[in-house]
Amino acid sequence: MERDIPAVMAEVATAFEAYEQALVDNDVERVLGFFADRAVRFGIADHQDGLDEQRRWRVAQDPLPPGRRLKETQIHTYGLSTAVVTTLFGYPGSDVPGRQTQAWARLPEGWRIITAHVSEPAS
DSSP states (O other), rough: OOOOOHHHHHHHHHHHHHHHHHHHOOOOOHTTTTEEEEEEEEEESSSSEEEHHHHHHHHOOOOTTOEEEEEEEEEEETOOOOEEHHHHHHEETTOOOOEEEEEEEEEEEEEEEEEEEEEOOOO
């Protein structure tokens, strides 16, 4: 299996950047469009199994604080249809970076997140 194919990495980077923009814009439907139907997401203090649970959770959430920034984002691809994206995220006024990991798969409808995990270290 070929790893880190530049063209595939570029496709995933484009999808990830569009997801992040939808997240920052608090565009719930656009965010949900990046997830596979049966995606599992583990958040800092939450857990959703499937899009219906995630929709209910996201609609109830406040928007992200302004100034979200990412660093040390890494994209690794495995073959033509699987990728893992990891990044650190933070907000102004906080020195404690959060961590985000997503597994992406190329599905018939395009690149979709099949599982995601978000965490923050104990301060």
